[in-house]
Amino acid sequence: MGEAAAPETIDRRRAGTAETRRGRSFGSRGFFRIVVIGLPFLWLVGLFLVPFLIVFKISLSQTAVAMPPYLPTFGDPATWWSALQQLSLDNYAWIASDELYFNAYTLSLAIAAASTVLTLAIAYPLAYGMAKAPPAWRTTLVMLVILPFWTSFLIRVYAWIAILKPEGLFNQLLMTIGVIDQPLVILNTPIAIFIGIVYSYLPFMTLPIYASLERMDHSLTEAAADLGSPPLKTFWTITFPLSLPGVVAGCFLVFIPAAGEFVIPDLLGGSRTLMIGKTVWLEFFTNRDWPVASAVAVVLVALLVVPIAIFQRQQARL
Numbered sequence: 234m235g236e237a238a239a240p241e242t243i244d245r246r247r248a249g250t251a252e253t254r255r256g257r258s259f260g261s262r263g264f265f266r267i268v269v270i271g272l273p274f275l276w277l278v279g280l281f282l283v284p285f286l287i288v289f290k291i292s293l294s295q296t297a298v299a300m301p302p303y304l305p306t307f308g309d310p311a312t313w314w315s316a317l318q319q320l321s322l323d324n325y326a327w328i329a330s331d332e333l334y335f336n337a338y339t340l341s342l343a344i345a346a347a348s349t350v351l352t353l354a355i356a357y358p359l360a361y362g363m364a365k366a367p368p369a370w371r372t373t374l375v376m377l378v379i380l381p382f383w384t385s386f387l388i389r390v391y392a393w394i395a396i397l398k399p400e401g402l403f404n405q406l407l408m409t410i411g412v413i414d415q416p417l418v419i420l421n422t423p424i425a426i427f428i429g430i431v432y433s434y435l436p437f438m439t440l441p442i443y444a445s446l447e448r449m450d451h452s453l454t455e456a457a458a459d460l461g462s463p464p465l466k467t468f469w470t471i472t473f474p475l476s477l478p479g480v481v482a483g484c485f486l487v488f489i490p491a492a493g494e495f496v497i498p499d500l501l502g503g504s505r506t507l508m509i510g511k512t513v514w515l516e517f518f519t520n521r522d523w524p525v526a527s528a529v530a531v532v533l534v535a536l537l538v539v540p541i542a543i544f545q546r547q548q549a550r551l
Contacts, residue, residue: 237249237282240426270282285531291303292530296521296522302522323343328528337512341492344491344498345491346431348427353438355435360440361442364447366442382436390429390433390496393432394426397420399420401417421505423502425501426501433450433497434486434490440483441480442476445480446475446476448477453475454472457471489541492509492537495510495511
């Protein structure tokens with residue numbers, strides 16, 4: 234019996250050892266999975282959620298001649314309950330009743346939407362040409378697209394001032410070749426804002442579209458051509474639908490920062506163009522009204538994030 238039981242004992246030990254190894258391997262993979270998933274969440278919580286909650290709390294406060302310039306503050310834990318009772322929605326009511334903020338929101342969203350459409354109209358042919366270029370050229374073309382990022386954003390905007398001003402390079406060129414007799418007024422107009430936004434955010438639209446087009450299975454378009462489909466019909470029925478993920482991503486990457494843009498409207502649009510980014514800056518640093526400025530920022534986040542979240546949820550259901 235002892236001799237017969239020996240092989241069974243050995244098999245059980247081997248099975249137990251294998252299970253232990255699998256358990257350790259699963260444990261290590263589980264820990265690695267937690268780390269990989271947890272780090273982005275910690276990043277979002279620490280750099281987005283916590284600052285947003287701080288701004289939201291300030292938006293419920295009242296302006297005060299103090300440092301920081303709002304009340305109440307949550308310094309002493311013994312006074313937290315009384316501080317919570319002082320929070321209110323008065324700043325949001327003020328924003329809703331003042332036509333200035335409504336006009337600023339409307340103008341910002343309109344300029345951001347128009348700039349996104351213009352950027353898409355330029356970026357899609359550019360990305361399509363890059364995807365159709367020989368593979369040896371594609372890396373160079375991508376480098377040329379991201380080349381402006383190697384210089385300061387502020388310097389690039391100031392360069393457009395030198396180009397668009399009445400005595401700038403653009404007017405001098407048009408007058409030299411005889412197209413115009415008097416300089417065009419482009420600087421400090423909405424046209425200058427569109428030019429600045431489209432130029433600055435063009436790579437954010439081009440690269441996602443290029444990534445979608447470059448990964449596309451080109452045998453589908455070849456099959457459509459073999460079946461007699463015209464090139465234009467092939468594009469609208471095959472190429473463009475397959476590139477929609479890149480188009481949507483690019484539109485988000487352009488529309489969201491353009492809606493809250495401050496530098497470009499301030500430098501190229503002049504004082505007559507009051508977008509919401511400049512409104513927030515004025516409330517913070519000129520009026521020193523942090524609660525109202527925070528409320529304006531919270532409303533802008535809601536206007537941008539909520540529709541995007543609804544859109545993504547609907548896309549996930551499809």
